Amino acid sequence: MKTGAVRVRPEPENVKHGAASLSAYASTTNACAVCAPLGASLAFRGIEGAVPYIHGSQGCATYMRRYIISHYREPMDIASSSLGEKQAVFGGGPNLKKGILNVMRKYAPSLVGVATTCLTETIGDDVPGILLEFKREFGDLGLPEIVAVSTPSYSGTHSDGWHAAVAATVETLSKASSPGSGNGVNIFPGMVSCADMEHIKDIVQDFGLAPTLLPDISETLDGPALAEYRPVPPGGTPLSSIRAMPKNLASIELGRTLSDRKTGAAVLEKRFGVERTGLGLPIGLRETDALMEALSRISGRPVPRRHLLERGRLLDAMADGHKYLAGKRVAVYGEEDLTIGLVAFLAETGAKPVLAATGGRSAGFAQAAADVCEGLAPVPEIIRGADFHEIADKAKDLSPEILIGHGKGQRTAREWGIPLVRAGFPIHDRFGAQRLSHTGYKGALQLYDRIVNALLKKTQESCSIGYGYL
Amino acid sequence: MNTQVLEERQDQFHTVGGSAFEMACNRESLAGAVSQRACVFCGSRVVLYPIADALHLVHGPLGCAAYTWDIRGALSSGPELHRMSFCTDLRENDVVFGGEKKLARALDELIDRHSPKAAFVYSTCIAGLIGDDMDAVCARAESEKGIPVIAVRSEGFKGNKREGYSAACRAMMRLVGTGDTSGVPRVAVNLLGDYNLAGELWIIREYFRRMGVGVVANVTGDGRVEDLRRAHGAALNVVQCSGSTMELAKMMREAHGTPFIRASYLGIEDMAASLYAVADFFKNEDPEIVDRTACLVREKLTALMPRLALYRQDLEGKKAAIYVGGAFKAFSLVKAFRHLGMRVALAGSQTGTREDYEELAAICDPGCVIVDDANPLELSAFLEKEDVDVLVGGVKERPIAYKLGVGFCDHNHERKIPLEGFEGMENFAREIHATVTSPVWRFMPRRAGRTGGMPACLEAGI
Numbered sequence: 001m002k003t004g005a006v007r008v009r010p011e012p013e014n015v016k017h018g019a020a021s022l023s024a025y026a027s028t029t030n031a032c033a034v035c036a037p038l039g040a041s042l043a044f045r046g047i048e049g050a051v052p053y054i055h056g057s058q059g060c061a062t063y064m065r066r067y068i069i070s071h072y073r074e075p076m077d078i079a080s081s082s083l084g085e086k087q088a089v090f091g092g093g094p095n096l097k098k099g100i101l102n103v104m105r106k107y108a109p110s111l112v113g114v115a116t117t118c119l120t121e122t123i124g125d126d127v128p129g130i131l132l133e134f135k136r137e138f139g140d141l142g143l144p145e146i147v148a149v150s151t152p153s154y155s156g157t158h159s160d161g162w163h164a165a166v167a168a169t170v171e172t173l174s175k176a177s178s179p180g181s182g183n184g185v186n187i188f189p190g191m192v193s194c195a196d197m198e199h200i201k202d203i204v205q206d207f208g209l210a211p212t213l214l215p216d217i218s219e220t221l222d223g224p225a226l227a228e229y230r231p232v233p234p235g236g237t238p239l240s241s242i243r244a245m246p247k248n249l250a251s252i253e254l255g256r257t258l259s260d261r262k263t264g265a266a267v268l269e270k271r272f273g274v275e276r277t278g279l280g281l282p283i284g285l286r287e288t289d290a291l292m293e294a295l296s297r298i299s300g301r302p303v304p305r306r307h308l309l310e311r312g313r314l315l316d317a318m319a320d321g322h323k324y325l326a327g328k329r330v331a332v333y334g335e336e337d338l339t340i341g342l343v344a345f346l347a348e349t350g351a352k353p354v355l356a357a358t359g360g361r362s363a364g365f366a367q368a369a370a371d372v373c374e375g376l377a378p379v380p381e382i383i384r385g386a387d388f389h390e391i392a393d394k395a396k397d398l399s400p401e402i403l404i405g406h407g408k409g410q411r412t413a414r415e416w417g418i419p420l421v422r423a424g425f426p427i428h429d430r431f432g433a434q435r436l437s438h439t440g441y442k443g444a445l446q447l448y449d450r451i452v453n454a455l456l457k458k459t460q461e462s463c464s465i466g467y468g469y470l
Numbered sequence: 471m472n473t474q475v476l477e478e479r480q481d482q483f484h485t486v487g488g489s490a491f492e493m494a495c496n497r498e499s500l501a502g503a504v505s506q507r508a509c510v511f512c513g514s515r516v517v518l519y520p521i522a523d524a525l526h527l528v529h530g531p532l533g534c535a536a537y538t539w540d541i542r543g544a545l546s547s548g549p550e551l552h553r554m555s556f557c558t559d560l561r562e563n564d565v566v567f568g569g570e571k572k573l574a575r576a577l578d579e580l581i582d583r584h585s586p587k588a589a590f591v592y593s594t595c596i597a598g599l600i601g602d603d604m605d606a607v608c609a610r611a612e613s614e615k616g617i618p619v620i621a622v623r624s625e626g627f628k629g630n631k632r633e634g635y636s637a638a639c640r641a642m643m644r645l646v647g648t649g650d651t652s653g654v655p656r657v658a659v660n661l662l663g664d665y666n667l668a669g670e671l672w673i674i675r676e677y678f679r680r681m682g683v684g685v686v687a688n689v690t691g692d693g694r695v696e697d698l699r700r701a702h703g704a705a706l707n708v709v710q711c712s713g714s715t716m717e718l719a720k721m722m723r724e725a726h727g728t729p730f731i732r733a734s735y736l737g738i739e740d741m742a743a744s745l746y747a748v749a750d751f752f753k754n755e756d757p758e759i760v761d762r763t764a765c766l767v768r769e770k771l772t773a774l775m776p777r778l779a780l781y782r783q784d785l786e787g788k789k790a791a792i793y794v795g796g797a798f799k800a801f802s803l804v805k806a807f808r809h810l811g812m813r814v815a816l817a818g819s820q821t822g823t824r825e826d827y828e829e830l831a832a833i834c835d836p837g838c839v840i841v842d843d844a845n846p847l848e849l850s851a852f853l854e855k856e857d858v859d860v861l862v863g864g865v866k867e868r869p870i871a872y873k874l875g876v877g878f879c880d881h882n883h884e885r886k887i888p889l890e891g892f893e894g895m896e897n898f899a900r901e902i903h904a905t906v907t908s909p910v911w912r913f914m915p916r917r918a919g920r921t922g923g924m925p926a927c928l929e930a931g932i
Contacts, residue, residue: 035533059509
């Protein structure tokens with residue numbers, strides 16, 4: 001197998017599940033994650049003027065579009081090489097070139113983000129080689145930037161694809177000679193919602209810093225109604241900002257399982273010596289405090305009053321609500337870093353996270369869960385490479401009283417008769433998923449309200465008289 | 471319109487009333503054109519998925535399984551095994567060393583756990599490329615477990631959805647004819663190509679019940695393995711959505727001599743004509759069936775027509791665009807819109823054939839554009855240019871319409887409201903009315919400043 005510019009993380013061979021789990025299912029039932037090219041496409045959507053492009057058969061792009069559209073309720077065009085049987089035998093190079101040319105003609109993109117698939121990885125398409133050829137052949141056309149990322153679906157999850165696409169983008173675009181703004185900070189927010197990204201930018205700006213958020217889907221996947229259709233939605237990280245990332249003061253990447261990976265921040269550190277600060281996803285008090293401290297240190301400014309106030313409100317709510325959550329057994333699942341962030345917050349509230357499950361296989365997941373619980377709550381059971389069969393199996397003994405995770409846990413929650421508080425991606429069964437907040441003091445407070453209210457609703461509905469005051 | 475169309479796609483358009491009919495279709499999607507189409511795997515998966523007591527195992531990476539998990543609103547009156555997503559989750563190691571052992575273990579584990587009546591094992595791009603001998607693994611599992619274990623050759627890259635339909639039909643044909651047909655009534659049909667979305671098939675079955683027609687197998691909405699096995703006992707196959715299941719009907723005619731007729735349960739004329747056609751087929755067997763059918767249709771229309779007239783007051787002269795998976799649905803929709811006083815300005819599908827489009831062109835009004843395998847840019851350009859009031863399509867088309875302030879009706883497999891039958895026609899009218907007359911559009915940038923009174927239906931309290 002040939003590979004593209006950046007590979008998703010290699011994983012331990014023959015290990016389907018984490019060391020903390022002893023089960024040995026051969027099959028997967030109701031998966032808890034989706035595949036890497038989807039995450040790569042989402043990340044590319046967060047770059048200004050970019051068109052995500054799947055080098056594979058037509059179905060991959062269409063499935064991913066449908067999956068993404070059902071969450072964000074926004075147009076999501078993903079171009080495809082539309083490979084057929086002939087190309088599977090003779091190679092997908094000609095289709096890749098033709099596809100990019102067609103995308104250029106119809107979308108006039110500033111960047112084309114090419115993610116590979118099982119098909120093209122297995123037939124051995126040398127994507128970087130094909131792209132070099134393409135640039136030689138069509139260099140006179142004024143080509144867009146082309147970023148390639150190797151994302152076979154048989155390796156990693158959507159979250160791995162996201163981070164690999166971000167790293168590949170930085171690797172391809174960042175140039176040391178580009179001018180920097182002097183107060184710029186690189187922020188790698190991870191797979192958070194549009195509302196989260198908006199809020200994280202605000203936080204950074206409140207410290208007098210200029211954030212380059214990569215990627216930034218806050219507008220591209222939550223845009224306004226339009227008078228005229230825009231082939232590529234407005235918004236996203238500007239290419240000039242990505243090019244200038246090496247000149248910024250520092251990089252902050254959010255996500256506790258990222259430290260051993262080749263991420264965008266890692267590339268900037270290694271190539272250009274940009275300081276890399278790895279933090280947890282800022283959910284709840286301590287993880288958000290850490291972000292505030294880092295920004296305070298980089299900017300030399302104290303935490304702005306607005307955020308102190310928001311922290312105070314969060315804390316006040318945590319006091320008001322602590323009895324509702326005290327000892328409540330919570331099962332959390334989803335994308336690795338989000339799951340860890342949620343567990344960190346839950347531990348602070350007095351709830352008892354009993355299970356932390358992820359479809360991903362990050363080696364650091366179990367340790368991260370232990371770290372964020374330290375001193376506050378017992379370490380939850382851990383499942384890596386989880387599916388909903390295994391989550392249900394594990395939960396038999398753990399008897400969770402509430403589930404927190406993406407919408408695919410809905411059937412499990414229904415079966416158990418417990419509430420599901422939706423967080424993360426995908427949420428196909430509720431409205432406004434892109435506007436759900438999780439991060440920052442403010443986001444955690446909104447999340448806290450949702451959790452407490454889900455429990456109150458359950459209390460109210462399951463008592464015979466239905467209390468009017470709760 | 472043409473400004474948005476890639477050169478290579480120009481011949482996949484036709485304007486009714488313009489030049490003589492000439493259209494290219496059923497060709498591979500153009501690279502880079504953002505087709506709305508899916509793949510072979512998708513075609514097989516959607517056709518077989520509603521068979522509710524079968525195990526549906528995807529032999530491939532988890533993405534293919536996750537994207538098709540509980541994807542259709544195909545309701546079951548009993549088991550719901552079809553709503554689970556199973557896969558072998560092929561990983562790097564399997565790609566190198568082969569996935570046969572994993573597949574065998576997965577079948578062993580899942581058949582024991584769920585006791586399905588049959589298992590369908592779907593091949594994906596990757597399973598096809600690494601050359602797993604799925605037939606051999608399935609045959610072994612079949613003899614060990616004593617249930618049919620059927621490999622579905624649905625490698626994603628080996629064509630488009632149509633090839634997937636074909637693979638699904640071949641898989642079902644493995645079951646047809648293997649069951650006992652004793653007790654099957656003489657006046658009985660199989661319903662092919664209905665997926666029981668939002669319970670639609672139950673509406674249609676009720677009509678047949680009142681006509682005195684038994685149903686042996688639903689293919690595949692609310693489907694059961696045992697019914698498929700004895701489907702050859704039915705006297706007639708009634709084929710809707712013929713793109714997906716016509717091949718099965720043809721195979722059954724060949725192998726078992728079962729004749730078939732084409733049907734559509736959408737709209738008024740097609741729904742009634744389908745019932746009459748079945749009545750006509752059985753009239754020698756049951757001379758009173760024609761009267762019973764006429765009586766049923768009369769009763770339904772008496773209830774329906776005054777309701778439609780109400781909706782029509784607000785919809786007269788409005789414009790619709792249709793972009794759906796199969797061309798047959800488009801035929802019925804064009805006629806259904808006529809009952810609402812609306813004009814269809816665009817009619818297209820992902821997988822129509824030349825004959826389909828020719829037939830479509832024949833029933834559309836002059837000026838209507840027929841399109842094959844459209845993409846978001848073409849669709850959006852069309853909505854803007856024609857100032858369309860409503861787009862009928864699926865989830866992928868929805869945000870295009872809404873972004874521009876155009877109404878939308880979900881007529882795809884995720885719909886939650888039954889649109890088939892006479893009851894479905896009223897639902898359809900209500901859906902179209904609700905979206906076309908929404909006050910929201912008046913505030914949208916593209917339509918800002920337009921005036922409009924309160925819809926008559928609202929004033930009438932409907």
